[in-house]
Amino acid sequence: MKPTFKKLFTISTLIYLLAGCGGGSSGGGDDSREQKTDNENPSASILFPSADGLWSDREILIVRGSATDNVGVENVLVNGIEADSDDGFKTWQVEIPLTAGETTGINVEVTDVNGNRNPEAAFLTVNAYDNFDSYRFCSPLAYDDDRNLAYTFNPVREISLEKMQERFISSSLTDVVGAKYDATTGNFLVIENDRLLLVDRDFNVVNSISETDDESLSFGKRPQISIDDSSGDIYVQNYWPSSLIKVDPATGEREKISEFQYVDGSSVGYLNQGLEIKGGRFFVLEEKALLELNPFTWAASEISGKNLGAGESFYSIKGLSVDLENNKAYVGDHHSRLFEIDLTTGDREVISSELDAGEENLSFDSARNGFLDVGPFILINSCLTGHTFSINKESGERSRLSRKIRGDGPLISVSDVPIFDQDNNRIIVLNDSYGDSDLFSDFDKIQQVISVDLQTGHRSILSGPNYGEGIIKGYFNNLAVDDRNGNIYATESVSNSIVKIDPNTGNRTIVSGVKIGVGENLMGSRALAVDSTQNRILTISGSSLIAVDIETGNRSVITDFTYMDMWHPQYISLNSNSSHVYIPDVHGTINKIDLNSQEITTVSSKDIGSGPSMNELGFMVFDELNNQIIIEDYNHTEGDDYPIDMELLAVDIETGDRSLLLNILQKDNEDMLLSPAVDSQSNRLYLVLPNKSIAIFDIATKQYLTISH
Known part of the structure; x- marks a missing residue:
């Protein structure tokens, strides 16, 4: 049935009225009821990694x-x-794969609930x-x-002596x-797992010569x-016990030659x-001598x-x-000296000494089997620095050949007492070095104080031989920094004193010792903290x-x-308000001393707290935010092989409970x-890691990345 005129009029009027009043809104058009558009990305x-260009293993x-x-x-x-989160992405984390020997870009893309997308948010x-x-x-x-190529191992690296460049070579050889x-x-002769192997130039094993x-x-x-x-x-020399092993290359049979004597019959x-x-x-x-053996009598x-x-x-050549x-x-x-010997007269000349180590600390204390003649140069694979360098036979000049990892400046040898310098936002470490024999008798071991930039990884010497003036003939054991002014303090074991190191000049002065200050003399002092x-x-x-x-300098x-x-x-x-000091010992106990009441309580031990056992405790820091102590533990007992x-442990100071953050198994020749x-x-x-690097450690994920190496 068609609609009547009256009905059409009514419908038209209704449409007009609805249109005129905006579908029921007031005639003024209230914008507060309109939907707003979200255009904000x-x-x-x-949060971690904390800087660009860090390194991972x-x-x-x-x-x-x-x-x-x-x-x-x-x-x-x-x-x-896709990242995981349980708080609406206020925090998130994700696992990403890395490729060996390559740089991986980490790109963060974020999308909001309205579809706005930021493809390069970080x-x-x-x-x-x-x-x-x-x-x-x-x-x-x-x-x-x-x-004209040199090679180092574990893993295999090739060093071009013409281009002075190092590159990695993939090989199944892992323990050379x-x-x-x-x-x-x-071909190469290589010893791995007590087998003498024949290896081609691509470092593929051809066959086993002897086992x-x-x-x-x-x-x-x-x-x-x-x-x-x-x-x-x-011939293969086994330095301990002293012997030569003669190997028949055709049969692989071995014959031992030992008990060497001088011509006069002495051992x-x-x-x-x-x-x-x-x-x-x-x-x-x-x-202490270069010898020649008679291959018939072995005299x-x-x-x-x-x-x-x-x-x-x-000295220990x-x-x-x-x-x-x-x-x-x-x-x-053992003192980073290279000798040239005249085989006719036996005369010896030092052609390169510690003084030739240069700004990069190109030193060695034990050449072991990392010593090689390549014509005009001697190559050293240094256990002390972890790098390969050359020594010019004529000039004694030393030049690094192995690739830099991260950061310029002196190479680090042993740095077991890192401290954070709040005033300069850097890490400061002690580093082993050797003194100039003309200045320091008997090759006294001297400490360098080295700073590490946390963004670039660059290293610089703040104090040490030829850096700064004042007392230096001694052995620093520990460091502490005064956050008020950046002054550095060290314990010195020879004079039993505490030394102040100026962070700008590197100058060293005794602030307390036998002749400075009164009170009980310091004896074997190592522990150190500044109570500002x-x-x-x-x-x-x-x-x-x-x-x-x-x-x-008074002592009480x-x-x-x-x-x-x-x-x-x-x-x-020391905690931040200087009310308590924490002291570990080598038997696996951490004690707390109240500096006001002098009360001593045990925080954690074999009888207090749960978790991994503590054996021989070392360097530690107080983690104020998490109310815990972070401490290194040599997880072995006396006599263990x-x-x-x-191990790196976190110890709750309220309960004494311990949790494992990180453990590293020692590799051959590593300082742990x-x-x-x-x-x-x-x-x-x-x-500070055993591979002589400085790393940042993320407690939340229990992983580290190298800052300086």
Whole structure:
């Protein structure tokens, strides 16, 4: 049925009225009822990694961050991988894969609940070590003189001596303890797992030349390989016990040669690492002499050393090269000296010393099997610095060959006491060095104080030999920094004093010692903390906690813990308001001392708190934000065989409960350190690692990234 005119009029009128009043709104058009458009993009930040260009030795990196938006965040993608969150992406984390030897960009993309997308909300990069292996020192050296290429191992790296460049080579070889290039065959002789292997130039194993189950015929941990060109026989030196292992290259049979004697019948003793066979002549090293062995009688004759030749005396020489064409030999010693020896007279000349180490600290204390002659240079694979460098035979100049990882400046040798310098936002470490023999008798070991920039990884010497004036003949044990002015303090064991180091000039002055200040003399002091609330230094002397007035140097006993079962307390940590000090000992106990009441209580021990046991406690810091102590623990007992299992523990100071943050198993020749430093304001934790690097540690994900190496 069609609608009547009356009905059409009514419908038209209704439509008009509705249209005129805006569908029921007031005639003024109230904009407050209109829907607003969200055009604001979300944002994000990366919390860990904390800086661009850090280094990882893990295949998977856990990235943490935060995201914000005016309405709400819908999701976060990191390199296309969806992040997890349980608080609306106020915080988030995600696992991303890294590629060995390459730089990985970390790109954060954020989308909010209204679909607004920020495709590059945050970005930084992370580098991965070759083969995810940051271990780079104390391995053998081999030299392919046909191509002028040198090689280091574990993992294999090729060094072009023409281009002065290092590159990684993929190989199945992982535990090489001895290596030599055989120019006759164009292959390498490599010792791995007590097997003598023939390896081609691409480092593929061709075949096994010799292996045995007889431990008496073992090549040992740091074998030296040499070839007798006159017979083709291969000789391997096992430095402990001193022996030569003769290997028939055709059958692989081994023959042991030991008990070397001088021509007069006296015993040689033990041989240091160093074997070179040239022109049918056998040269070896004794601790303080270069010897030649008669290959028929194995009688030893001194070529240069205690009884023959002029020049400075050898001290624990290791590493040997013989140049018969020029009638010279070269050896390194424990004090980073390179000697040139006249094979006719036995005269010795130091052609490169610690003074030639330069700004980069190119030093060595034990060349072991990382000593190689490449014509005009001697190559050193330094256990002390973790790098390969050359020494020019003519000038003595040293040049680094191995690739820099992160940061310019001096290489770090041993730095077991890192501290955070709040005033300059940097890490400060002690670093082993050797003094100039003209200035310091008997090669006294001196400490460098090195600063590490947390953004760039650059390292610089603040104080040490040739840096700063004042007392230096001694051995610093520990550091502390005064956050009020940046002054650095060190305990010095020879003079039993506390030394102030000016952070700008590097000058050193005694603030308290035998002749400065009154009170109980300091004895074997190592522990150190600055109590800025009372302008004093806290340290341990004998079995007492001592307060040292910074202005006068006067010393007073705060408390005596002779009656307590505290064994060799060497470290202390002070809380932020200076009300309590925490002291660990080597028997796995952490004690707290109230500085007002002098009351001593045990925080954690084998009887207090749960979690991993504590064995031999080392350096520690107080983590104020989480109310816990972060401490390194040598997880072994006296008499245990190496390797050491080093742990980093978090200890709750209320309950004594312990949790494992990190553990590292010692590799051959590593100095085991896992020493922490904390930025009390940002609560960032930093570590000194066994590979001689400085890293930032993320407590939330229990992972570290290298800042400086």
